[in-house]
Amino acid sequence: xxxxxxxxxxxxxxxxxxxxxxxxxxxxxxxxxxxxxxxxxxxxxxxxxxxxxxxxxxxxxxxxxxxxxxxxxxxxxxxxxxxxxxxxxxxxxxxxxxxxxxxxxxxxxxxxxxxxxxxxxxxxxxxxxxxxxxxxxxxxxxxxxxxxxxxxxxxxxxxxxxxxxxxx
Amino acid sequence: xxxxxxxxxxxxxxxxxxxxxxxxxxxxxxxxxxxxxxxxxxxxxxxxxxxxxxxxxxxxxxxxxxxxxxxxxxxxxxxxxxxxxxxxxxxxxxxxxxxxxxxxxxxxxxxxxxxxxxxxxxxxxxxxxxxxxxxxxxxxxxxxxxxxxxxxxxxxxxxxxxxxxxxxxxxxxxxxxxxxxxxx
Numbered sequence: 177x178x179x180x181x182x183x184x185x186x187x188x189x190x191x192x193x194x195x196x197x198x199x200x201x202x203x204x205x206x207x208x209x210x211x212x213x214x215x216x217x218x219x220x221x222x223x224x225x226x227x228x229x230x231x232x233x234x235x236x237x238x239x240x241x242x243x244x245x246x247x248x249x250x251x252x253x254x255x256x257x258x259x260x261x262x263x264x265x266x267x268x269x270x271x272x273x274x275x276x277x278x279x280x281x282x283x284x285x286x287x288x289x290x291x292x293x294x295x296x297x298x299x300x301x302x303x304x305x306x307x308x309x310x311x312x313x314x315x316x317x318x319x320x321x322x323x324x325x326x327x328x329x330x331x332x333x334x335x336x337x338x339x340x341x342x343x344x
Numbered sequence: 345x346x347x348x349x350x351x352x353x354x355x356x357x358x359x360x361x362x363x364x365x366x367x368x369x370x371x372x373x374x375x376x377x378x379x380x381x382x383x384x385x386x387x388x389x390x391x392x393x394x395x396x397x398x399x400x401x402x403x404x405x406x407x408x409x410x411x412x413x414x415x416x417x418x419x420x421x422x423x424x425x426x427x428x429x430x431x432x433x434x435x436x437x438x439x440x441x442x443x444x445x446x447x448x449x450x451x452x453x454x455x456x457x458x459x460x461x462x463x464x465x466x467x468x469x470x471x472x473x474x475x476x477x478x479x480x481x482x483x484x485x486x487x488x489x490x491x492x493x494x495x496x497x498x499x500x501x502x503x504x505x506x507x508x509x510x511x512x513x514x515x516x517x518x519x520x521x522x523x524x525x526x527x528x
Contacts, residue, residue, distance in 0.1 A: 220426075222423075225389075225420075226391075229391075229394075229395025229398075230395050230396070235399075236396075236403075236519065236523050237402070237403025255388070259387070260389040264518070
């Protein structure tokens with residue numbers, strides 16, 4: 177299975193046509209796939225809260241948005257999530273590279289990993305953890321759920337899901 | 345002129361357009377001067393007006409006017425390269441540059457000293473950047489609308505705020521009536 181294509185196909189099948197990204201090594205393949213597709217508009221952001229602003233505007237303009245980012249971004253987007261996405265009740269699928277989990281080679285990444293689920297829980301943001309590649313089978317349901325309830329939803333994808341982080 | 349005087353003067357131009365308005369006193373002033381369903385008021389999230397407006401302009405064809413401030417642009421400077429490389433012809437970013445953080449007590453921003461937002465927008469790749477004095481805002485805004493080109497309009501004006509009530513409308517109501525106006 178080409179996991180990058182599978183993710184992009186699920187986004188497109190759920191009508192997601194506006195995707196903003198801040199890169200992570202683990203997300204390089206899916207970002208490249210989205211950049212090449214005609215059915216998804218890709219706009220890179222310089223910072224993840226900026227990206228959430230873009231997504232909020234795109235949704236009010238009639239497009240279904242998504243953001244692709246690293247879990248460190250939770251640290252810079254809490255205000256945007258609480259006072260924009262949640263306060264105005266907007267849907268936002270967040271495909272998140274879950275750095276600092278099993279098979280992570282960079283110790284500093286663990287420092288945000290240990291806070292990631294707690295911060296999402298504190299914000300009452302539904303979170304799904306993809307650890308095995310077959311977990312991607314849930315993505316279609318998660319996207320449907322997100323646009324049903326108009327909430328931000330986190331999909332945490334760790335190094336094991338992506339097949340290791342370079343050294344395996 | 346201060347921001348509220350400019351908003352009063354350009355209200356007839358804004359009335360028929362989609363407007364994304366910056367957090368705090370700018371939104372309170374616009375709401376009090378001429379509340380319209382085509383206005384999206386930011387009640388929080390400093391810095392993201394330009395980004396929300398850009399997403400909106402990219403998603404649909406109607407013109408979008410963002411009313412932003414120098415302090416908010418400085419908070420989210422990464423927005424300028426994103427605008428410079430992606431903004432469609434229906435996008436107008438109007439930065440009311442009064443050299444101060446108006447909503448928090450008029451503390452000076454760096455644009456009151458050496459920082460030049462128009463120059464920064466040009467350096468970020470924005471092709472049509474216009475800087476005007478407060479009294480020339482209306483004609484410059486109409487020109488920007490007529491140009492059909494993405495425009496960054498920097499309006500230099502005095503620091504100061506009008507005393508206006510806080511917006512008590514529910515955010516979901518603001519968003520819902522705005523989305524209906526966008527689709528209508």
